[in-house]
Amino acid sequence: xxxxxxxxxxxxxxxxxxxxxxxxxxxxxxxxxxxxxxxxxxxxxxxxxxxxxxxxxxxxxxxxxxxxxxxxxxxxxxxxxxxxxxxxxxxxxxxxxxxxxxxxxxxxxxxxxxxxxxxxxxxxxxxxxxxxxxxxxxxxxxxxxxxxxxxxxxxxxxxxxxxxxxxxxxxxxxxxxxxxxxxxxxxxxxxxxxxxxxxxxxxxxxxxxxxxxxxxxxxxxxxxxxxxxxxxxxxxxxxxxxxxxxxxxxxxxx
Amino acid sequence: xxxxxxxxxxxxxxxxxxxxxxxxxxxxxxxxxxxxxxxxxxxxxxxxxxxxxxxxxxxxxxxxxxxxxxxxxxxxxxxxxxxxxxxxxxxxxxxxxxxxxxxxxxxxxxxxxxxxxxxxxxxxxxxxxxxxxxxxxxxxxxxxxxxxxxxxxxxxxxxxxxxxxxxxxxxxxxxxxxxxxxxxxxxxxxxxxxxxxxxxxxxxxxxxxxxxxxxxxxxxxxxxxxxxxxxxxxxxxxxxxxxxxxxxxxxxxxxxxxxxxxxxxxxxxxxxxxxxxxxxxxxxxxxxxxxxxxxxxxxxxx
Numbered sequence: 001x002x003x004x005x006x007x008x009x010x011x012x013x014x015x016x017x018x019x020x021x022x023x024x025x026x027x028x029x030x031x032x033x034x035x036x037x038x039x040x041x042x043x044x045x046x047x048x049x050x051x052x053x054x055x056x057x058x059x060x061x062x063x064x065x066x067x068x069x070x071x072x073x074x075x076x077x078x079x080x081x082x083x084x085x086x087x088x089x090x091x092x093x094x095x096x097x098x099x100x101x102x103x104x105x106x107x108x109x110x111x112x113x114x115x116x117x118x119x120x121x122x123x124x125x126x127x128x129x130x131x132x133x134x135x136x137x138x139x140x141x142x143x144x145x146x147x148x149x150x151x152x153x154x155x156x157x158x159x160x161x162x163x164x165x166x167x168x169x170x171x172x173x174x175x176x177x178x179x180x181x182x183x184x185x186x187x188x189x190x191x192x193x194x195x196x197x198x199x200x201x202x203x204x205x206x207x208x209x210x211x212x213x214x215x216x217x218x219x220x221x222x223x224x225x226x227x228x229x230x231x232x233x234x235x236x237x238x239x240x241x242x243x244x245x246x247x248x249x250x251x252x253x254x
Numbered sequence: 255x256x257x258x259x260x261x262x263x264x265x266x267x268x269x270x271x272x273x274x275x276x277x278x279x280x281x282x283x284x285x286x287x288x289x290x291x292x293x294x295x296x297x298x299x300x301x302x303x304x305x306x307x308x309x310x311x312x313x314x315x316x317x318x319x320x321x322x323x324x325x326x327x328x329x330x331x332x333x334x335x336x337x338x339x340x341x342x343x344x345x346x347x348x349x350x351x352x353x354x355x356x357x358x359x360x361x362x363x364x365x366x367x368x369x370x371x372x373x374x375x376x377x378x379x380x381x382x383x384x385x386x387x388x389x390x391x392x393x394x395x396x397x398x399x400x401x402x403x404x405x406x407x408x409x410x411x412x413x414x415x416x417x418x419x420x421x422x423x424x425x426x427x428x429x430x431x432x433x434x435x436x437x438x439x440x441x442x443x444x445x446x447x448x449x450x451x452x453x454x455x456x457x458x459x460x461x462x463x464x465x466x467x468x469x470x471x472x473x474x475x476x477x478x479x480x481x482x483x484x485x486x487x488x489x490x491x492x493x494x495x496x497x498x499x500x501x502x503x504x505x506x507x508x509x510x511x512x513x514x515x516x517x518x519x520x521x522x523x524x525x526x527x528x529x530x531x532x533x534x535x536x537x538x539x540x541x542x543x544x545x546x547x548x549x550x551x552x553x554x555x556x
Binding site: 004005006007008009010011012013017018020021022025028029032033090091094095096098099101102103104105106254 | 306307308326329330331332334336338339340341342343344345349353354356357358359360362366367370396398400401402403428429431432433434
């Protein structure tokens with residue numbers, strides 16, 4: 001029998017080590033989960049290839065120049081919102097959040113780890129999608145740092161909404177709701193269909209959606225048509241502040 | 255004061271109109287194994303979870319290793335095994351244990367712990383595919399991996415097969431030998447009797463008895479035997495010294511309590527002979543913790 005030294009030697013690991021370990025576990029869980037990959041990579045790639053190749057769209061310039069920015073925004077939505085909401089909802093349901101709360105990893109540490117995991121997955125998604133788009137003849141313009149800023153703001157807004165959902169609804173309701181919201185925002189938020197395709201009367205409503213702000217902002221930078229997208233950044237910032245505050249207020253750990 | 259691992263005074267916890275914990279006092283000494291026994295709904299888990307910092311008390315005071323239960327400084331010093339769950343369904347057993355080990359400064363080797371608890375063949379098995387007993391053992395492993403001073407085990411052997419139960423008991427004994435304080439809840443009287451230095455029986459949110467297993471079961475002995483059901487016990491009682499008691503529970507199982515000595519044994523067997531009753535499994539036993547428990551908390555189901 002193995003002998004173990006069970007004599008007490010308690011102590012917390014350094015915060016960075018705990019956060020890295022937890023973030024690594026979350027990234028592995030995401031990459032192993034087939035349904036998550038469907039939402040985070042397979043659907044965005046299919047949309048990117050399909051809408052760039054097939055003549056469904058009536059847009060100025062090469063279709064891939066229109067579609068690629070939308071699909072990048074969809075990637076952020078899928079990971080920060082849908083994936084995070086579902087994963088966190090089930091962690092809450094199975095007592096994982098409770099159990100982690102009894103370890104030296106603080107709630108702040110857990111949130112840092114979740115944020116880091118979301119960013120790592122987004123970077124992987126963006127690399128894959130950019131390579132596919134370039135292969136399809138995409139010619140991006142603009143400042144990549146501006147795009148990165150919009151992605152960060154979008155990530156904050158979608159994470160807040162995802163955590164709000166995961167922390168207040170039952171896991172099954174979160175699963176259904178997060179997928180439904182993904183589909184609705186994919187259809188309505190200018191991801192592959194321009195918002196101008198919708199009736200004039202509902203457009204103001206669509207334009208204040210976080211996904212629309214992200215797609216419009218990223219698209220205007222990458223197509224090189226405008227300067228810094230102030231409006232889009234403000235819409236995303238507002239969503240981020242409201243959603244994160246609401247999640248902090250109403251999130252229930254058990 | 256300093257030797258208390260857990261010190262609970264006048265604890266009250268209500269859920270709506272239900273009072274789960276009703277002015278309860280509990281003291282668990284350092285370096286000892288304390289078993290908290292009680293029927294379902296007695297308030298065991300509520301009490302433990304307040305000590306673990308998962309729930310807040312409505313009133314009363316709780317000190318764990320001299321600190322408030324929600325003190326973050328306590329987290330590395332206590333190890334916790336939940337009644338169930340707490341692990342992501344898709345996480346592999348070995349990965350989960352390695353992850354928890356990374357939260358601690360001086361953890362045990364996860365692989366050695368898996369070996370020790372018979373889980374090394376399942377290191378790559380996702381949590382949801384582990385059997386109930388394997389999930390429990392993984393929970394136990396995660397509770398001790400950080401080398402805590404105090405371990406809370408909530409029904410650690412519920413649903414375990416005998417081998418796994420013994421593995422868990424061995425672990426508790428080793429923890430105690432290493433100087434770790436252990437607080438466990440259980441329904442199993444034999445578990446409390448075998449493992450613990452101190453037993454606290456709670457019922458309806460209050461402590462109804464406490465002491466060492468020997469103190470609780472007392473020196474009193476009893477004569478037990480089996481025979482055909484429905485014997486007239488009043489007759490045998492009239493032949494026994496005053497203060498003796500006799501009961502049939504369940505049908506066909508008889509217990510005679512009192513001054514259990516050779517003359518009492520002779521009286522009972524002689525009476526059986528005149529009645530033409532054949533006894534089986536006749537034995538003289540100490541009261542078990544189970545007897546004490548049922549006396550205190552009643553036999554009715556609830």
